[in-house]
Amino acid sequence: MRKQIEGSRAVAETVALCRPQVICAYPITPQTHIVEALGAMVKKGELNAEFLNVESEFAAMSVAIGASAAGARAYTATASQGLLYMSEAVYNAAGLGLPSVMTVANRTIGAPINIWNDHSDAMSQRDAGWIQLYAETNQEAADLQIQAFRIAEELSSPVMVCMDGFLLTHASERVDLPTQAQVDAFLPPYEPRQVLDPHDPVSIGAMVGPEAFTEVRYLAFERMRQALEVIPAVEADFGAQFGRGSGGLLKLYRTDDADLIVVALGSVLGPVKDAIDELRDGGVKAGALGITTFRPFPAEAVRVALGDDSRLRRLVVLERSLAPGAGGVVTGDLRAALATGDGGPPNTIIHTVIAGLGGRPVTRDSLRHMITSAEQGVLPEFSFLDLDRHLVDGELTRIRATRRSGPSAENILRHLAGRT
Amino acid sequence: MFQVRFHGRGGQGVVTAAELLASAAFREDRYAQAFPSFGSERMGAPVLSFCRIDDKPIRTREPVTEPDALLIQDPTLLHQAGIVGGLRPDGYVLVNSTRGVDDLGLAELEEQHHVGRLLAVPATSLAVADLGRPLPGAPMLGGFAALTKAVSLDALLAAIAERFGDRPRVAAGNSAAARAAFDFVTDELKTVTRHA
Amino acid sequence: MPYQRIKFYQTGSFAAGNRLLPEDLRSVQAARTRSNTLTCGHRACQGCGEALGARYALDAVMRATKGKLIAVNATGCLEVFSTPFPETSWQVAWLHSLFGNAPAVASGVAAALKAMGRTDIRVVGQGGDGGTVDIGMACLSGMFERNDDVLYICYDNQAYMNTGVQRSGATPPAARTATTPAVGQEPGNTFGQGKNVPLIAMAHEIPYVATATVADLRDLEYKAARAMDFHGARYLHILVPCPLGWGSSPADTIKVARLATESGLFPVFEAEAGEVVSATPIRRRVPVTDYLRLQARYAHLFRPGERTDVIARIQASADRNVSRFGLLHDHHPERKQPSLNARTSPEGR
Numbered sequence: 001m002r003k004q005i006e007g008s009r010a011v012a013e014t015v016a017l018c019r020p021q022v023i024c025a026y027p028i029t030p031q032t033h034i035v036e037a038l039g040a041m042v043k044k045g046e047l048n049a050e051f052l053n054v055e056s057e058f059a060a061m062s063v064a065i066g067a068s069a070a071g072a073r074a075y076t077a078t079a080s081q082g083l084l085y086m087s088e089a090v091y092n093a094a095g096l097g098l099p100s101v102m103t104v105a106n107r108t109i110g111a112p113i114n115i116w117n118d119h120s121d122a123m124s125q126r127d128a129g130w131i132q133l134y135a136e137t138n139q140e141a142a143d144l145q146i147q148a149f150r151i152a153e154e155l156s157s158p159v160m161v162c163m164d165g166f167l168l169t170h171a172s173e174r175v176d177l178p179t180q181a182q183v184d185a186f187l188p189p190y191e192p193r194q195v196l197d198p199h200d201p202v203s204i205g206a207m208v209g210p211e212a213f214t215e216v217r218y219l220a221f222e223r224m225r226q227a228l229e230v231i232p233a234v235e236a237d238f239g240a241q242f243g244r245g246s247g248g249l250l251k252l253y254r255t256d257d258a259d260l261i262v263v264a265l266g267s268v269l270g271p272v273k274d275a276i277d278e279l280r281d282g283g284v285k286a287g288a289l290g291i292t293t294f295r296p297f298p299a300e301a302v303r304v305a306l307g308d309d310s311r312l313r314r315l316v317v318l319e320r321s322l323a324p325g326a327g328g329v330v331t332g333d334l335r336a337a338l339a340t341g342d343g344g345p346p347n348t349i350i351h352t353v354i355a356g357l358g359g360r361p362v363t364r365d366s367l368r369h370m371i372t373s374a375e376q377g378v379l380p381e382f383s384f385l386d387l388d389r390h391l392v393d394g395e396l397t398r399i400r401a402t403r404r405s406g407p408s409a410e411n412i413l414r415h416l417a418g419r420t
Numbered sequence: 421m422f423q424v425r426f427h428g429r430g431g432q433g434v435v436t437a438a439e440l441l442a443s444a445a446f447r448e449d450r451y452a453q454a455f456p457s458f459g460s461e462r463m464g465a466p467v468l469s470f471c472r473i474d475d476k477p478i479r480t481r482e483p484v485t486e487p488d489a490l491l492i493q494d495p496t497l498l499h500q501a502g503i504v505g506g507l508r509p510d511g512y513v514l515v516n517s518t519r520g521v522d523d524l525g526l527a528e529l530e531e532q533h534h535v536g537r538l539l540a541v542p543a544t545s546l547a548v549a550d551l552g553r554p555l556p557g558a559p560m561l562g563g564f565a566a567l568t569k570a571v572s573l574d575a576l577l578a579a580i581a582e583r584f585g586d587r588p589r590v591a592a593g594n595s596a597a598a599r600a601a602f603d604f605v606t607d608e609l610k611t612v613t614r615h616a
Numbered sequence: 617m618p619y620q621r622i623k624f625y626q627t628g629s630f631a632a633g634n635r636l637l638p639e640d641l642r643s644v645q646a647a648r649t650r651s652n653t654l655t656c657g658h659r660a661c662q663g664c665g666e667a668l669g670a671r672y673a674l675d676a677v678m679r680a681t682k683g684k685l686i687a688v689n690a691t692g693c694l695e696v697f698s699t700p701f702p703e704t705s706w707q708v709a710w711l712h713s714l715f716g717n718a719p720a721v722a723s724g725v726a727a728a729l730k731a732m733g734r735t736d737i738r739v740v741g742q743g744g745d746g747g748t749v750d751i752g753m754a755c756l757s758g759m760f761e762r763n764d765d766v767l768y769i770c771y772d773n774q775a776y777m778n779t780g781v782q783r784s785g786a787t788p789p790a791a792r793t794a795t796t797p798a799v800g801q802e803p804g805n806t807f808g809q810g811k812n813v814p815l816i817a818m819a820h821e822i823p824y825v826a827t828a829t830v831a832d833l834r835d836l837e838y839k840a841a842r843a844m845d846f847h848g849a850r851y852l853h854i855l856v857p858c859p860l861g862w863g864s865s866p867a868d869t870i871k872v873a874r875l876a877t878e879s880g881l882f883p884v885f886e887a888e889a890g891e892v893v894s895a896t897p898i899r900r901r902v903p904v905t906d907y908l909r910l911q912a913r914y915a916h917l918f919r920p921g922e923r924t925d926v927i928a929r930i931q932a933s934a935d936r937n938v939s940r941f942g943l944l945h946d947h948h949p950e951r952k953q954p955s956l957n958a959r960t961s962p963e964g965r
Binding site (some may be wrong): 021022024048049050052053054055056058059062063064065067068069070071072074088089092143144197198200201202203205206207208209211212352403 | 683684685686688689695696699700701702704706707708709710711712713715716717720721723724725726727728729730731732737754755757758761762860916
């Protein structure tokens with residue numbers, strides 16, 4: 001049923017349709033509306049589940065681990081600092097092979113404290129062994145929750161569905177919500193691969209020493225490889241049953257004859273597509289590659305999508321997170337995917353643009369300028385979109401001049417305030 | 421695409437207003453996007469919300485910088501520099517005030533825009549009368565509907581009824597206030613065009 | 617404490633006392649049909665108090681729940697020595713997640729069972745003092761305040777033993793550990809620090825809180841079983857000497873535990889909804905030095921010279937416990953007097 005609905009609410013209603021049995025959550029902006037909505041549904045008797053108000057995110061993931069191990073479908077949601085706080089348990093859940101689903105309402109990580117969107121939080125857990133899916137719209141955010149439970153349970157591996165905090169969670173837009181019957185037909189009851197059962201007791205979580213650790217971890221690696229097959233299969237099945245495209249490994253937008261392709265994750269793909277359409281009208285052959293599944297990284301799919309064209313190609317990787325000391329996060333994976341035996345595709349130039357950190361809006365104007373600069377060959381290999389050079393230089397000067405230069409963040413804010 | 425920017429203070433229902441407008445547009449089978457300028461929750465702090473309406477899917481997500489309409493729910497915000505920033509040349513401005521546009525010091529702005537696109541509506545008074553609480557969102561939208569014709573009053577009333585479906589008195593109060601504001605602005609426009 | 621006219625002191629499963637008792641009064645361990653939840657073959661040290669305590673506690677819980685139990689274990693000695701890959705000595709559905717989250721994981725298991733309509737299956741969370749008192753405290757408190765249906769058992773050997781005997785929030789004053797060395801003016805652990813988790817548990821007013829030691833194994837069995845009479849959050853804190861970490865003889869584990877109670881340093885009691893309902897009286901009061909002398913972790917209090925000042929402070933804390941819990945009185949005003957049959961038969965509880 002089509003509704004005009006807030007993203008968080010759409011996610012909550014869809015998760016409810018997935019018949020979770022244990023929901024545990026700790027509030028953190030901007031995920032709060034999701035768990036509040038689910039809590040209300042449980043309290044009102046609309047959703048038959050156990051809802052635990054836990055005392056921290058670490059407890060939330062731990063409760064999900066216990067619930068999943070006992071054979072129940074478990075769900076939690078978090079963001080930013082909360083995801084970091086539960087990091088130990090995030091790794092633990094993947095290592096144990098327990099298929100819970102978590103919505104991450106992408107928010108940056110402090111310090112400095114900031115409640116707005118970027119991908120730092122999910123990126124910090126990219127090696128935890130979780131499957132990571134990034135939603136472009138609220139429709140996709142809702143649809144991915146359903147697909148996530150199926151993928152997770154099929155692989156016995158946890159899945160996080162990433163949706164941009166505020167930009168998606170707090171935006172009201174049109175979403176087509178499925179019926180309970182539709183979801184039931186798509187998502188069967190959870191059948192655990194391992195379960196705590198007094199009638200057939202097993203020990204889960206034993207110590208594994210050097211003699212077998214590599215092999216156990218190899219199995220995790222293998223699960224990720226299988227995910228590259230399961231995810232498209234689930235996408236196809238979803239399309240057949242629900243009648244719309246959602247999920248999968250990646251999306252292509254006007255890339256067939258493109259000289260320049262913007263690579264991005266999440267909701268920024270919307271404005272990117274708008275910019276591309278505008279530039280195409282002006283004769284620029286631009287396109288976009290949206291990565292929906294970031295973990296496992298769909299290397300082969302990316303290679304196939306970008307083709308082995310011999311003409312000059314530019315890739316502009318729009319990154320919503322920063323790897324200090326290394327540059328972009330997605331760029332690294334992309335380069336590795338495109339690298340061939342002889343050192344890499346000779347005709348592809350890759351630019352990294354760090355954008356939208358801490359909720360800085362990524363505007364059409366900026367995107368247009370970015371693409372145009374790249375096309376003209378004047379976009380640096382690595383740059384920050386909309387960086388206020390003057391502000392930064394002011395602080396650098398102060399730091400060089402005196403030892404007791406004070407907290408940088410406050411200095412910059414004060415400088416910024418002094419301007420207005 | 422029709423873009424609206426709402427200005428108000430925390431607690432005045434600025435976010436709800438944007439969502440109601442989106443909901444009304446949805447009822448007319450149009451695409452709509454509504455979202456707040458995000459910040460930590462605090463009563464009384466200036467807040468912005470945005471609504472876009474279009475006949476095709478809306479892909480952009482940045483704040484509205486070039487609004488086709490400005491709804492200023494709290495006249496004490498008028499002194500803020502840049503509050504009308506980006507307003508399109510043929511844009512509409514609706515201010516919540518019992519005073520006239522001239523008394524609000526907006527004469528210069530009025531000169532820049534076509535007559536009949538800059539109006540004041542006593543939304544708070546109407547809300548207090550019909551709803552019993554100074555929440556000007558619904559009457560502002562009623563006035564907006566009359567001023568811009570971007571949504572119909574019927575669609576707006578249906579959106580209000582659905583939003584407050586679990587609180588019939590609130591729904592009825594908001595609906596009445598919206599209708600009263602719609603009528604008020606309709607009359608004002610007749611006066612304005614008669615004098616133009 | 618079992619009420620019996622003729623007192624036999626149990627020293628093992630085949631003690632004369634056991635054979636002379638009616639079956640329903642015998643130790644769970646005396647039954648051939650005992651669960652052996654923590655069965656033989658684990659890698660615990662000789663004389664490990666925790667292995668002893670866990671065996672007795674879990675078999676008692678298994679009997680009380682007729683085997684319908686799921687156990688969640690924190691990282692620590694118990695987890696490590698009981699599951700050396702590829703073996704496990706657990707004959708119960710068992711989950712180990714992390715160091716600090718056992719109470720939360722147990723809460724998750726309980727929630728799942730409730731959601732699946734299987735509240736006939738009960739849940740035990742367990743860990744050492746490190747995983748309970750320090751790193752697990754937030755999760756433990758959360759489990760308590762939500763009143764999740766879990767019995768949490770803390771095996772308290774008063775330091776982080778598995779990692780090499782470092783100080784924890786349960787380490788007593790003056791005790792030597794790797795991070796509270798016996799040097800300087802105030803050797804060993806600092807006075808005035810540390811947490812009393814049984815009292816913290818009582819402050820949450822959960823249905824049942826009890827302390828026990830491996831010196832009185834029948835009492836331990838009773839308390840583990842008694843805890844299963846209740847639903848909601850329950851806490852059992854068991855003193856389990858660690859010969860390695862305490863520097864005591866492996867043969868003295870039970871003796872040292874007894875001296876801990878008989879000196880007053882470790883009060884043995886039960887509480888319900890935040891109020892003490894029973895306390896085990898001290899049969900034969902001993903000075904704290906009897907207890908301290910048996911442990912190398914307190915050796916610095918006696919050699920080269922006796923630190924009478926430190927010992928006096930330790931004695932004072934023992935005296936405080938005695939008076940606070942009325943440990944020298946035969947009858948506690950609110951103490952329950954369980955009947956013979958009610959004590960041990962499942963139906964009578």
